[in-house]
Amino acid sequence: xxxxxxxTNPVLELKNVSKTYSVKxxxxxxxxxxxxxxxxxxxxxxxEVLGLVGESGCGKSTLAKILLGxxxxxxxxVLVDGAPLGSQDRxxxxxxxxxxxxxxxxxxxxxxxxxxxxxLPLRVHGIGDxxxxxxxxxxxxxxxxxxxxxxxxxxxxxxxxxxxRVAIARALxxxxxxxxxxxxxxxxxxxxxxxxxxxxxxxxxxxxxTYLFISHNLAVVEHLxxxxxxMYLGRIVEEAETEALFDGARHPYSEALLTSVLTPDPSLxxxxxxxxxxxxxxxxxxxxxxxxxxxAKATEACAxxxxxxxxxxxxxIACFHPNGMAPTRSRPAEAAPRLSASV
Amino acid sequence: xxxxxxxxxxxxVDIPSGSGTLHPVRGIDFDLHRGExxxxxxxxxxxxxxxxxxxxxxxxxxLERSADRMEFDGINLLxxxxxxxxxxxxxxxxxxxxxxxxxxxxxxxxxDQLIEALLLxxxxxxxxxxxxxxxxxxxxxxxxxxxxxxxxxHQLSGGLRQRVMIAMALMCEPQMIIADEPTTALDVTxxxxxxxLLYDLVREMDMAMILITHxxxxxxxxxxxxxxxxxxxxxxxxxxxxxxxxxxxxxTRGLLDCIPQPGKTGRGEPLGxxxxxxxxxxxxxxxxxxxxxxTQAGPACLGPIPRRSRDGHLFRCVHTDGxxxxxxxxx
Ligand SMILES: Nc1ncnc2c1ncn2[C@@H]1O[C@H](COP(=O)(O)OP(=O)(O)O)[C@@H](O)[C@H]1O
Ligand SMILES: Nc1ncnc2c1ncn2[C@@H]1O[C@H](COP(=O)(O)OP(=O)(O)O)[C@@H](O)[C@H]1O
Ligand SMILES: [Mg+2]
Ligand SMILES: [Mg+2]
Numbered sequence: 001x002x003x004x005x006x007x008t009n010p011v012l013e014l015k016n017v018s019k020t021y022s023v024k025x026x027x028x029x030x031x032x033x034x035x036x037x038x039x040x041x042x043x044x045x046x047x048e049v050l051g052l053v054g055e056s057g058c059g060k061s062t063l064a065k066i067l068l069g070x071x072x073x074x075x076x077x078v079l080v081d082g083a084p085l086g087s088q089d090r091x092x093x094x095x096x097x098x099x100x101x102x103x104x105x106x107x108x109x110x111x112x113x114x115x116x117x118x119x120l121p122l123r124v125h126g127i128g129d130x131x132x133x134x135x136x137x138x139x140x141x142x143x144x145x146x147x148x149x150x151x152x153x154x155x156x157x158x159x160x161x162x163x164x165r166v167a168i169a170r171a172l173x174x175x176x177x178x179x180x181x182x183x184x185x186x187x188x189x190x191x192x193x194x195x196x197x198x199x200x201x202x203x204x205x206x207x208x209x210t211y212l213f214i215s216h217n218l219a220v221v222e223h224l225x226x227x228x229x230x231m232y233l234g235r236i237v238e239e240a241e242t243e244a245l246f247d248g249a250r251h252p253y254s255e256a257l258l259t260s261v262l263t264p265d266p267s268l269x270x271x272x273x274x275x276x277x278x279x280x281x282x283x284x285x286x287x288x289x290x291x292x293x294x295x296a297k298a299t300e301a302c303a304x305x306x307x308x309x310x311x312x313x314x315x316x317i318a319c320f321h322p323n324g325m326a327p328t329r330s331r332p333a334e335a336a337p338r339l340s341a342s343v
Numbered sequence: 344x345x346x347x348x349x350x351x352x353x354x355x356v357d358i359p360s361g362s363g364t365l366h367p368v369r370g371i372d373f374d375l376h377r378g379e380x381x382x383x384x385x386x387x388x389x390x391x392x393x394x395x396x397x398x399x400x401x402x403x404x405x406l407e408r409s410a411d412r413m414e415f416d417g418i419n420l421l422x423x424x425x426x427x428x429x430x431x432x433x434x435x436x437x438x439x440x441x442x443x444x445x446x447x448x449x450x451x452x453x454x455d456q457l458i459e460a461l462l463l464x465x466x467x468x469x470x471x472x473x474x475x476x477x478x479x480x481x482x483x484x485x486x487x488x489x490x491x492x493x494x495x496x497h498q499l500s501g502g503l504r505q506r507v508m509i510a511m512a513l514m515c516e517p518q519m520i521i522a523d524e525p526t527t528a529l530d531v532t533x534x535x536x537x538x539x540l541l542y543d544l545v546r547e548m549d550m551a552m553i554l555i556t557h558x559x560x561x562x563x564x565x566x567x568x569x570x571x572x573x574x575x576x577x578x579x580x581x582x583x584x585x586x587x588x589x590x591x592x593x594x595t596r597g598l599l600d601c602i603p604q605p606g607k608t609g610r611g612e613p614l615g616x617x618x619x620x621x622x623x624x625x626x627x628x629x630x631x632x633x634x635x636x637x638t639q640a641g642p643a644c645l646g647p648i649p650r651r652s653r654d655g656h657l658f659r660c661v662h663t664d665g666x667x668x669x670x671x672x673x674x
Pocket of ligand 1: 021022023034035036054055056057058059060061062063282
């Protein structure tokens with residue numbers, strides 16, 4: 001694992017994190033455990049844009065909430081700058097890590113003015129007096145490209161794109177280092193989406209931000225991310241530099257995801273997807289590799305055992321039959337996980 | 344040239360309100376031929392859904408529809424009674440919506456709903472209707488179809504529900520399908536499967552389809568013809584190759600610049616933008632609706648806007664080729 005000798009500087013790290021919810025099935029049904037994250041490890045490196053992709057329900061938002069300290073993992077560790085998240089002061093953390101969520105409609109309080117919404121974190125943290133808080137609001141509005149006259153308006157008086165700018169302003173007014181973006185442009189029209197994406201890219205350059213960027217839009221991820229992690233049913237199945245991933249994914253699931261991207265090229269038709277079955281039920285996950293029921297390459301071994309994640313110089317891959325020329329070296333002792341541990 | 348299956352001229356929708364009449368659809372013209380896929384693309388609020396509901400005769404009572412012509416397979420839809428429209432919708436034109444849960448009845452099983460509709464429109468014996476329902480579910484790629492008949496809509500995934508909706512739409516072998524954002528709520532993997540299915544079915548059954556979407560990637564891959572809608576008007580219409588390779592209207596060009604395109608947009612490079620917002624469509628709408636956001640706008644854009652044609656590639660713009668002449672270009 002050469003990766004470990006590479007100089008890395010993770011600002012956020014998940015170590016073997018699992019998250020289990022309890023869900024009721026049907027009106028009178030018993031509660032059953034739903035494992036949204038399974039023994040998941042991930043590092044967010046200083047200054048990178050880590051794209052996180054995967055179908056809905058695979059656990060992306062759960063992962064985001066855990067990184068933000070909004071949800072506690074059932075097991076495993078969350079480290080901020082190498083120290084356990086739980087050991088750190090909540091307010092200090094909020095100064096460093098801020099979220100931008102998908103829905104600019106529901107995440108802004110409709111009864112507060114834009115100035116109130118943006119300055120709330122400053123007031124909570126007791127930063128400055130009223131006058132300096134107003135000045136900070138004006139400054140950050142300028143950064144996100146909103147005129148200062150919007151300060152006294154309400155969210156309902158703004159367009160979707162403007163509201164998402166307000167949400168970004170609210171996240172940035174604390175001058176965080178890390179921004180967790182969960183589908184930040186998914187509710188927006190493309191002409192507005194491009195403005196927000198440009199803004200996020202500019203802010204990263206100007207303020208030196210680190211992003212976790214969750215999106216189901218792979219074209220957007222390819223555009224913005226420096227590295228990508230692909231998730232399937234609560235686990236990371238592949239990690240790679242963006243260019244390498246889009247040049248040739250190693251995991252058959254990543255490959256399927258990339259195939260499904262409809263680039264605006266009229267000389268191409270709709271791809272034929274090679275995904276047999278439907279996305280699995282997380283309450284009843286498949287044995288072995290969770291992707292095996294949908295995988296064209298699946299063999300008997302895939303149904304029986306879960307491929308352990310292998311870290312190499314190209315990133316991470318968890319597959320018995322990865323694409324690519326060189327067969328992936330597996331770690332000798334850990335390659336075949338114990339059966340009991342995999343389900 | 345054969346006569347079109349659907350021919351629409353000057354379609355308008357007006358919505359009276361306290362503060363004046365809203366004109367969300369203004370002067371839509373297009374022809375749809377048999378076996379053709381027309382994609383109507385535009386951002387939210389541009390009037391795509393109102394246009395499709397107008398065609399199906401499904402507009403709400405408070406909305407006023409008018410047109411110079413709206414003809415489907417020789418039938419004048421403008422003069423059709425409610426009863427005639429219901430018959431047409433059951434048998435010859437079908438619609439698929441974005442969220443199948445709103446069109447499937449949650450308290451009846453999939454089988455109930457499919458079989459009931461067959462009994463109603465086709466008057467076939469129950470056993471035969473059941474067999475046909477299974478056949479239809481298989482046709483839309485649903486495995487273990489017979490066992491699905493007893494399931495309720497909420498027990499199916501979003502992708503499966505959309506397949507059931509497509510099965511219902513196909514039931515009477517319609518000549519035309521209108522699909523309004525059929526894959527917008529689905530994962531990209533499922534989206535590709537559903538689009539592939541629709542595309543193959545349209546070809547196989549020689550239907551015509553109007554596919555409404557905001558996604559230019561979907562349009563590029565599925566459309567034969569494209570109509571670009573902005574603020575209630577079709578600003579550009581042409582074949583998919585014409586519109587993508589040689590967009591003439593400044594809005595179409597702007598829209599294409601906004602999306603990251605591998606190979607064209609450099610990673611991390613700024614994307615194109617269309618600053619500004621859609622104008623109010625309440626009251627009289629004069630000149631070009633896009634002028635407030637257009638890089639090519641000039642004083643002439645306040646006047647009447649000609650409809651131009653380049654060998655059938657249509658666009659609405661005061662500029663002959665969609666670009667302002669260099670000397671008159673606005674600031
Ligand atoms: N509060 C919760 N209670 C029960 N189940 C939940 C809760 N939040 C998420 N889940 C479940 O956890 C899984 C992962 O959800 P989520 O993290 O939202 O996925 P994604 O963001 O990738 O779509 C899903 O199956 C979802 O239904
Ligand atoms: N029943 C209605 N009453 C008032 N306004 C409506 C109604 N239906 C649609 N509109 C308005 O008409 C415009 C076009 O709507 P729609 O056709 O749904 O757009 P699209 O499908 O392109 O997103 C929007 O501005 C919308 O708010
Ligand atoms: Mg989510
Ligand atoms: Mg619509």
